[in-house]
Amino acid sequence: MGSTVTKDHRADRRPREHPAAEGASAPAPRPAGGQDGGRGGHPCDAPPPALTAYGDDPGAVDADVTGAVRAVLGELLARDMAAARAVDPLFAEDVAARVARFTQGGGKFGRSRLLWWALRACGGGEPWRTGAALRLGAALELIQTCALVHDDVMDGARLRRGRPALHVEVAGQYAGAGDPERGARLGEASAILAGDLALAWADDMVADTELPRDTARRVRGLWRAMRTEMVAGQYLDVRGEALSARSPAQAIRAACLKSALYSVERPLALGAALGDAGPAVTRALCSAGRCVGLAFQLRDDLLDAFGDPRETGKPVGGDIRSGKSTYLAAVAQARAESAGDRRAVGVLRGTLGRDDASDAELDDVRAVFVATGARDAVAEKIRGLTAQGLRHLDTAPLEPLAAARLRTLLRRAAGAPDGAAGEAVPLSLIPATKDEGAGR
Structure with a gap:
């Protein structure tokens, strides 16, 4: 690692304390002043107590990034909930409260942690940067809620994080009120509105974050790009399902837009922008984020087919039943067609996209993924992308201890065990299919 004192960084922006491992006891937060991050004339102009408490002590955030973001998120959501109740209590209970609960519970806060450690790696530690990072981290968690809630509706998913998906929960609430089909439609409509609300609240948090002019221009430009990329990727995803279009190149493009950018690259870029990083550092972080973000999505595709629902929080085989055009399915189909394996092609064409596919038929598809070498090829691509990221x-001159935290987060996102430089998704951790036997 290089010195932080380069033309990309100013020495006076180095963190005042070395980053501590998350989960360590945080120093007692001290009240601080600083920019309020609000809009003039709004009754909630004053910063949240949690934001004020963490604002002058980045070391406290270093010790528990998730806790700090969660605290700020909770207080900002409390304000939004109060506003929702003032608009309509029923809407607040059925829609807004579900957005708040979903956002605060069950997620890993990975995006906000990436943003924070990118900022710290670029030398950011002043109170205004700390407060802005926590607000933007909260906004990232809300945009994740928007993406997941909408994704579950489009995929017809029943579970999310081990619980009923939001649209299923609403449908169940009103199941006894009349026609179940109407209840299901209400659930889907409510989930769409909930996702819209989550995005609106996220935009409010970004807009209410006061920043120096040049920093604001960079941050808001990244935010606008991220929203459009996420929607474009989701469209490519559902289009691929509808048309049964499965080419490896198209699958990679959709995965990059839908997940890699907003899950990893853009959070790192936002942290770099908050830290006033120069072009070389920003490029290095973005390149690392794109590679690891793509590895993250490809790993998710593998886990959907071969993972343990107790670990993933959702049923295994959902992508197969929905006919999702994953890179895994695209590689399997391309290889089966190239080899003239009519049986494998028939299994894929006859099962992918059938929501009534039996468990035995799912096993047949998984066997094709293995027999064609698609599973091994995807795992190898994940390893290569992780190492490249x-x-x-490593090319960026970053603050060493914060860079080490980033490295750990990136490895974990790609599924690599701690301490492994570029290995990800060991095949021994993916359950064997019936045809392989348990001894593999």
């Missing part, structure tokens, strides 16, 4: 990270 970490090499990009």
Whole structure:
């Protein structure tokens, strides 16, 4: 790692304390002043107590990034909930409260942690940067809620994070009120509105974050791009399902837009922008984020087919039943067609996209993924992308201890065990299919 004192960084922006491991006891937060991050004339102009408490002590955030973001998110959501109740109590209970609960519970806060450690790696530690990072981290968690809630409706998913998906929960609430089909439609409509509300609240948090002019321009430009990329990726995803279009190149493009950018690259870029990082550092972080973000999505595709629902929080085989055009399915189909394997092609064409596919038929598809070498090819691509991403990270002159935290987060996102430079998704951790036997 290089010195932080380069033309990309100013020495006076180095963190005042070395980053501590998350989960360590945080120093007692001290009240602080600083920019309020609100709009003039709004009754909630004053910063939240949690934001004020963490604002002058980035070391306290270092010790528990998730806790700090969660505290600020909770207080900002409390304000939004109060406003929702003032608009309509029923809407607040059925829609807004579900957005708040979903956002605060069950997620790993990975995006906000990436943003924070990118900021710290770029030398950011002043109170205004700390407060802005926590607000933007909260906004990232809300945009994730928007993406997941909408995704569950489009995929017809029943579970999310081990619980009924939001649209299923609403439908169940009103199941006894009349026609079940109407209840299901109400659930889907409510989930769409909930996702819209989550995005609106996220936009409010970004807009209410006061920043120096040049920093604001960079941050808001990244935010606008991220929203459009996420929607474009989701469209490519559902279009691929509808048309049964499965090419590896198209699958990679959709995965990059739908997940890699907003899950990893853009959070890192937002942290770099908050830290006033120069072009070289920003490019290195973005390149690292794109590689690891794509590895993250490809790993998710593998886990959907071969993972343990107790670990993933959703049924295994959902992508197969929905006919999602994943890279895994695209590689399997391309290889089966190239080899003239009519049986494998028939299994894929006859099962992918059938929501009534039996468990035995899912096993047949998984066997094709293995027999064609698609599973091994995807796992190898994940390993290569992870190693490439970490090499990009190593080219940037970052604060060493914060960079080490980033490296750990990136490895975990790609499924690599701690301490492994570029290995990800060991095949031994993916359950064997019936045809392989349990001894593999």
